[in-house]
Amino acid sequence: MIATLRYEFLMQIRRPSLWIVYGLVFALLLITMPFWSLDMGLPLEGGTARQDMTTAAMILITLLPVVYGCMLADRPGRDRLLHVDGVLDATPTSGTARLLGKWAGVCLATAVPFAIAYFGRAVLWAVTEGDPAALGWAVVTFLAMIVPGLLFLGALAFAGSLVMPSIMFRVVFVAYWFWGNLIPPNTMPTLAHTIFSATGDYVRWGLLHPLPSGMVAYGEATLDVLRPAHSPATAWLWIAVMIALAAVLLSVVRLHALRRES
Amino acid sequence: MRIDVTGLTKTYKGGVRALDDLTLTIPTGMYGLLGANGAGKTTLLRILAGLLHPTEGRVVIGGHDVTTQEGKPAVQRKLGYLPQNLGVYPDLTARAFLDYIALLKGLHNRSGRRRRVTELLEVVALTDAADRRLKGFSGGMLRRVGIAQALLADPELLIVDEPTTGLDPEERIRFRTLLSRLAGDRTVLLSTHIVDDVAQTCRTLAVLANGRLAFQGSVTDLVSVANGRVWTVTTNGPPPTEGRVVSALPEAAGMRYRVVSRQSPDLSAKPAEPTLEDGYLALMDQVPV
Numbered sequence A: 001m002i003a004t005l006r007y008e009f010l011m012q013i014r015r016p017s018l019w020i021v022y023g024l025v026f027a028l029l030l031i032t033m034p035f036w037s038l039d040m041g042l043p044l045e046g047g048t049a050r051q052d053m054t055t056a057a058m059i060l061i062t063l064l065p066v067v068y069g070c071m072l073a074d075r076p077g078r079d080r081l082l083h084v085d086g087v088l089d090a091t092p093t094s095g096t097a098r099l100l101g102k103w104a105g106v107c108l109a110t111a112v113p114f115a116i117a118y119f120g121r122a123v124l125w126a127v128t129e130g131d132p133a134a135l136g137w138a139v140v141t142f143l144a145m146i147v148p149g150l151l152f153l154g155a156l157a158f159a160g161s162l163v164m165p166s167i168m169f170r171v172v173f174v175a176y177w178f179w180g181n182l183i184p185p186n187t188m189p190t191l192a193h194t195i196f197s198a199t200g201d202y203v204r205w206g207l208l209h210p211l212p213s214g215m216v217a218y219g220e221a222t223l224d225v226l227r228p229a230h231s232p233a234t235a236w237l238w239i240a241v242m243i244a245l246a247a248v249l250l251s252v253v254r255l256h257a258l259r260r261e262s
Numbered sequence B: 001m002r003i004d005v006t007g008l009t010k011t012y013k014g015g016v017r018a019l020d021d022l023t024l025t026i027p028t029g030m031y032g033l034l035g036a037n038g039a040g041k042t043t044l045l046r047i048l049a050g051l052l053h054p055t056e057g058r059v060v061i062g063g064h065d066v067t068t069q070e071g072k073p074a075v076q077r078k079l080g081y082l083p084q085n086l087g088v089y090p091d092l093t094a095r096a097f098l099d100y101i102a103l104l105k106g107l108h109n110r111s112g113r114r115r116r117v118t119e120l121l122e123v124v125a126l127t128d129a130a131d132r133r134l135k136g137f138s139g140g141m142l143r144r145v146g147i148a149q150a151l152l153a154d155p156e157l158l159i160v161d162e163p164t165t166g167l168d169p170e171e172r173i174r175f176r177t178l179l180s181r182l183a184g185d186r187t188v189l190l191s192t193h194i195v196d197d198v199a200q201t202c203r204t205l206a207v208l209a210n211g212r213l214a215f216q217g218s219v220t221d222l223v224s225v226a227n228g229r230v231w232t233v234t235t236n237g238p239p240p241t242e243g244r245v246v247s248a249l250p251e252a253a254g255m256r257y258r259v260v261s262r263q264s265p266d267l268s269a270k271p272a273e274p275t276l277e278d279g280y281l282a283l284m285d286q287v288p289v
């Protein structure tokens, strides 16, 4: 598992297109979002390291997962496409270990530019505000609010590779991202802002930056059953849901591979 | 390492029966597996390597049943496998690719693994290209990377599926010689549709036709299948209609045809010494389609 993790990580992180595409989208974020301005353009009561780090995460999470999903898309089917699968399958390392290693390695590598952008912002904040606490909050926020969603999205790409070619997955994924995560839920039925959405809203509002009591994020919408109130408990629930979904998707991928052997 | 295949049948999902009740014993040493395209060679080798489950039958390799959950890794620890169309990661160097496969094969000791990789790069004459990315490698070089990865764990069983296809004559000969050298006290199972590859390297072989065993035995036994059935006919007229024409060579007196046939194809036909290719063709004429 570690061997596959290591080599899949290496192959992915050395891909020039990974850095180019992330760079372009990040540039777009800089131009259109207040990410880089030191007060982040948000007049929330803000100003504390904890709140600003949460806001910074929220801003990145609007668009960077699109790059993340698209850059991951071709990885699951790559061994077969390159005809390396025969050699790999003939080794005594189990298919399950290799699948987990590949998933972890590829997710990790594809999250590196994301992490660089985020922690870069945190360092800048810590320096200009003279408050190193930002770095600690950045770590917590990244792990709690961003990573669970990325693990789930990674598994989604693996499952997607079972049913469609990577090019098509990218198109579907971009559509899914905007429909299932970003659009306000009162415009149409959507998974956005539910406990199944990958944006980390629940950790943001439930754990890191609680909304003033009585304030709700959105008005009435369909599928509100999937939108329990923000609280620390639902924040942890969201993390558990993301990990459980990833586990289910990866199991499906593994079972599918076992069936192909027969 | 001995391989016992018993009643092996493989029916693919589309209904193609690639192997049909195959029973076969493969001893230690170099062993040829000959058959036309589509005969079922790759299917058999993939089952032996643990990549594919048979529909029916048993495969015992060195005492382990490869079709079982416990047997498969036990066999794979002693296995080197060069698939028919081997692919590599174009963005890795030859050395990194071998290092990765070595790790998957359980060579966890770092310095030992590095030494083994360097050693094998030397064996396949790729030392100079070791640190170049695989995307620039020629077909022959990739095949050599393929054999190097198969040898990493010093396997007792080496399975190579059509390793000489697409190589130029010199490369082919070099590759064949390398395989023979590797045989020694391990089992090398060489699948090919090229009769000459087997003739130059193996003493024993099996012939597959339509998923069934058409022949099992020594090379000389297969040659003798064509005893008394090989003829040469030299004529200016049309080619002989009886039997199967193996070759046609223009000569001063006309065209000289080599024919495999039960009866003399022509009054002027002279009997000739059979080769392995003649034996193979004579055998194919007997095989029910």
Ligand SMILES: Nc1ncnc2c1ncn2[C@@H]1O[C@H](COP(=O)(O)OP(=O)(O)O)[C@@H](O)[C@H]1O
Binding pocket: B012, B013, B014, B016, B017, B018, B035, B036, B037, B038, B039, B040, B041, B042, B043, B044
């Ligand atoms: N994955 C597959 N699905 C369905 N049919 C297959 C598959 N692989 C091979 N076959 C069929 O099985 C038969 C044997 O193929 P194969 O084992 O590749 O033969 P060989 O290696 O001797 O050329 C052929 O008819 C081939 O078309």
Ligand SMILES: [Mg+2]
Binding pocket: B038, B041, B042, B043, B084, B161, B162
């Ligand atoms: Mg084949």
